[in-house]
Amino acid sequence: MLQVAVSKRFGSFALDVRFALPTPGVAALFGPSGCGKSATVNIIAGLGSADRGRVALDDEVLLDTERHIDVAAERRRIGYVFQDSRLFPHLSVIGNLKYGQRRAAGRTRVSFDAVVHLLDLESLLQRRTQRLSGGERQRVAIGRALLAQPRLLLLDEPLAALDAARREEVLPYLETLRDRLAIPMVYVSHQFDEVLRLATHIVLMQSGTVVAQGGIGEMSLDRHLRVLIGPDAVGAILDGVVLGPDAKSGMTRVGVGRGELMLQCPATIPGTIVRVQLLARDIIVSTQMPRHLSVRNQLEGVITEVAEDDANSDLISIDIGGERIMARVTRAATRELALAPGMSAWALVKSVSLRAFPNA
Amino acid sequence: MESTWWLSASEIEALRLSLSVATRSVLLCLLPAILLAWILTRRQFVGRTLLDALVHLPLVLPPVAVGYVLLVLFGTRGPIGSWLQRLFGIELIFTRNGAALATAVMSFPLMVRAIRISLENVDRGLEDAARTLGAGAVDRFATVTLPLMLPGVLAGAITAFSAALGEFGAVITFVSNIPGETRTLPLALYSALQEPGGDQAAARLAILSVALGLGGLLLSEWFARRVRRVLGR
Numbered sequence: 001m002l003q004v005a006v007s008k009r010f011g012s013f014a015l016d017v018r019f020a021l022p023t024p025g026v027a028a029l030f031g032p033s034g035c036g037k038s039a040t041v042n043i044i045a046g047l048g049s050a051d052r053g054r055v056a057l058d059d060e061v062l063l064d065t066e067r068h069i070d071v072a073a074e075r076r077r078i079g080y081v082f083q084d085s086r087l088f089p090h091l092s093v094i095g096n097l098k099y100g101q102r103r104a105a106g107r108t109r110v111s112f113d114a115v116v117h118l119l120d121l122e123s124l125l126q127r128r129t130q131r132l133s134g135g136e137r138q139r140v141a142i143g144r145a146l147l148a149q150p151r152l153l154l155l156d157e158p159l160a161a162l163d164a165a166r167r168e169e170v171l172p173y174l175e176t177l178r179d180r181l182a183i184p185m186v187y188v189s190h191q192f193d194e195v196l197r198l199a200t201h202i203v204l205m206q207s208g209t210v211v212a213q214g215g216i217g218e219m220s221l222d223r224h225l226r227v228l229i230g231p232d233a234v235g236a237i238l239d240g241v242v243l244g245p246d247a248k249s250g251m252t253r254v255g256v257g258r259g260e261l262m263l264q265c266p267a268t269i270p271g272t273i274v275r276v277q278l279l280a281r282d283i284i285v286s287t288q289m290p291r292h293l294s295v296r297n298q299l300e301g302v303i304t305e306v307a308e309d310d311a312n313s314d315l316i317s318i319d320i321g322g323e324r325i326m327a328r329v330t331r332a333a334t335r336e337l338a339l340a341p342g343m344s345a346w347a348l349v350k351s352v353s354l355r356a357f358p359n360a
Numbered sequence: 361m362e363s364t365w366w367l368s369a370s371e372i373e374a375l376r377l378s379l380s381v382a383t384r385s386v387l388l389c390l391l392p393a394i395l396l397a398w399i400l401t402r403r404q405f406v407g408r409t410l411l412d413a414l415v416h417l418p419l420v421l422p423p424v425a426v427g428y429v430l431l432v433l434f435g436t437r438g439p440i441g442s443w444l445q446r447l448f449g450i451e452l453i454f455t456r457n458g459a460a461l462a463t464a465v466m467s468f469p470l471m472v473r474a475i476r477i478s479l480e481n482v483d484r485g486l487e488d489a490a491r492t493l494g495a496g497a498v499d500r501f502a503t504v505t506l507p508l509m510l511p512g513v514l515a516g517a518i519t520a521f522s523a524a525l526g527e528f529g530a531v532i533t534f535v536s537n538i539p540g541e542t543r544t545l546p547l548a549l550y551s552a553l554q555e556p557g558g559d560q561a562a563a564r565l566a567i568l569s570v571a572l573g574l575g576g577l578l579l580s581e582w583f584a585r586r587v588r589r590v591l592g593r
Contacts, residue, residue, distance in 0.1 A: 047488050073491040074500075080492040086485050090507045099503075100493035148493045 002027070002152060002184060006043050006053030006063070015039050015208045021201055023058065023152075023184035028195040031205035032228065037188045040205075041154045044186065045080050046073030057152055077104075079150030083157045085141040087129040093140050094125045100148025107149050110181060115143045118180065119173055135166040139173060146181070153185045159194060167194075174198055175358055192229045196237060196277060197357050204228070216275075221317070221326050231309065235279035236325040239359060242272040249296070251351060258321030259299035263354040275359045282353040283327035285316055286346040287337050297354070299325070299347045306339055314339075318347050367564060373540055374548035375568065377456065381544055382524035384460035386517050389471050393520075394513065397475035398501075416469045418530075423466060427533025430462055434534075458535040459542045463524035471520040478512020479505070515583040522576030526569060545569055 001023055007016040015036040021027040029037045042048030044055055046062065049070075055063040057078075062071045079100075087096050101112060116122055119139045124132065132140065138158050145153060158174075159167045171194065178185065178198060189195055195202060195216075202219040204212040211224045219225055220237035240254040240261065245268055252265035256276060267274055290298060301320035309315045314334045316327045327347055329339070339345070367375070400412055418426050434441040434452045444450040452458035482505055490500040506513075528546040535542040537551060549565040552558035 045492055047491065072496075073488075074494050074496050076492075077494070078492065080489070082485065082489065084485065086483075086489040088486060088489075088504060099490070099495075103494035103499075144493065 001056075001058060002044075002186070003054070003056045004040070004044060006040070006050040006055065008039065008043070008049070008051045008053075010039070013208060017203075017205065017208070017210050019203045019210050019213050021184065021186065021203075024182040025200040026178050026185045026187055026198050027201040027203055028199035029186060029188045029203050029205060030192070030195050030199075030225075030228075031190065033190055035205045036208045037190075037205055038156055041080075041156050041186060041188055044152075045078050045154055046071060046076050047080075077149065077151050079145035079148055079153040081138070081141050081145050081153065081155040081158045083160050085137040085161075087132075087137060087140055087144070089129055091129070092125075093121070093127050093129060093132070096129065096140055096144050097121070097125075097147055100144055104147070104149040109149050110146055112147060115146050118176060119143045133166070134162045135169045138162065138170055142173070142177070146177075146183075150183070153183055154188075155185060156188045157190070158187075159191070160189075171197060179358065192233055196275075217323075221324060231328065232281055233279070234281070234315075234326065234328070235277050236323070238276050238278065238323050238325070240274050240276040240356065242267055242270055242274060244268075244270045249351075252356075254356065256320065257299065257301070257323040257325075259297075259301075261297045261299070261349075261351075261354060263297075263351050263356055265356045266358050267356075273359045275357045277355045277357075278325050278347075278349060279353065280315060280326045280328040282349055283325065284348040285318070285327050285329055285333070285337070285339065286348060287339070287343060288346070290346055290348060293348070295348045296351050297349045299349075301325075301345060301347065303339060303341055303343045303345050305341055306334060316345070318345055320347065365564060367568070368561065370539060371548060371561065371565060371568075374543055374545050374565070377540070377542075378525050378544040381456055381459045381463060382521045384457065385463040385467060385524040386471075386521050388460060388464040389468050389520055390513075390517065393468060393471040393475055393516065397472050397479055400472070401476055401479045415472050418466050419469045423527065423529025424533045426465055427462060427530040430458075430465065430530065430534045434458070434461065452535070454535050454538055454542060456535075456541055459531050459544065460524075462530040462534045463527040466527050466530050467520035467523040470523055471516040474516025474519055475509065475513050478509040478515075481512070482508045511583050511586055515580045518576050518580040518583065522573050522580075525572055525576075545572075 002021040005018040017040050029040060031037055039048060043050045050063065050065065052065045053063065061069050062076055063069060088099065119142060121139060121143055124136055124140065159170055162170065175197060187198055199216050202213065202216055203210055204224050212219065212222050216237055217239065226234045238256050240256040242265060243253040243255050243260065246253050246262055249262060251262045252268050254261050254263060254265060254274060254276060261276065265274055299320045301318040303316060304319050304324065305317040307315045309328060313328050313330050316329055316339055318325050318327065325347055396415060400408065432438055436442060436445065436453055441452060452461060486504055487500050490504045495503060526546055531542065531544060532547055537543050537547045543551065545565055545568065549562055552561040552565060
């Protein structure tokens, strides 16, 4: 468990954050630029100071201003991947990778070979760091941080300096890291797409404070998050269980709540848990059992809430058996169908608009 | 008198002595210069501006004044000089070590300046990265900061070496003008000018001084360029 409760004043800006992350897990520190995300991870790493507060990782207190405990950054064993990679220009790739490993002698959790293999670094080892692309630089930076055998890995917008194609190139490595190494991570980002794929927890920050936090499923429909990511990105993020392939369509059947979806899925082995995103804008609500439709995916449930979204549309929450999803419909449709809490409803969604990702 | 461009034995001796004095001078300066450059760049403390001014003082003082101060402090009866002689048997007056001390004090600001510039260019973010990888203060300085500023240190050393070869006033005031012991190139040049018919010897020594100085400056510039290339700037 990582526990953070710190405050600091920077001129007119006040940082005051509190959150807890179960370990292992990936907590996304998510919020607009300038909300204090980087300052927070710097305090966790020991690179920045706090006016008051406490940081504890598992049983060890790293910072406690009241008890005058402040473990030096170099003894915290917290890995840090910077946005600008910060590879040592006077060392080769292998020199960079070994830098932290040498200083962590005697407590190997991840071996050199394992890291090189995991991040596909074999062909880069002898290269000078100036000769690396942006994506390669970040992979080396991640490897270097891992080889220092950290107990916690901080990633401060590691993909922000990369273009979309490079980002797609590095993201799968981060997913692998999360799934294979079980090392707790704090991932700073203002790109919801990265958070959606990597995080198990979201800590939502705004102007120096934490406005909401929780597991990604419950947080996916949070009011503050909805405002931050904009109407088109709002949607339930659910854990689904792979049931097996659908012979006719070539797609995969995935169980969510009491229902079943058919979609393109990265995993096909029955029993695998995947993360499924159902965007609110792509869901159609019906009050009757639908027939004669091309839509393959029909989830039956009960309306739990009808909330105003903007001037012309409402967000309808539907319980589909222990899980909640949200659909955006026009105000006119809400009135015409007289949608209200307690009603039975069917949520319809096209397979092509569903996205599934490997789960932690 | 026969005209020749070959150096005479005493001139070669002056050249060798100059090189020896300049080398000692640079070795004497190097560690204190790195330390002072680091303190002046990285530490905030009361009196920093004063320390900075003190370091740069030899640049603006008349060299003869520096030689005089050295004479007062390091002379046989001076507070530091008598102490050095009693404890270590080190003689500075009229010796090449004394000449090295005088040139060291004079070229010290040049070296500190060059090292400071290279240190200011070292990205602090890299030192932070080294911290998160488990490197303590001395470790980070030795493995990250120093290698990154090393080309600047070398450039500073070359500049200081060139300046040491040319130092006149402080040397002649502090350790006098003794052939074979303290008569370096500029002192030999000065002595040649004092002698009747020494014009040609003076010309030879002047050309030699120009060549050495120019070579040093070019070498230093070449190092500076290398830094920028190695660090990809």
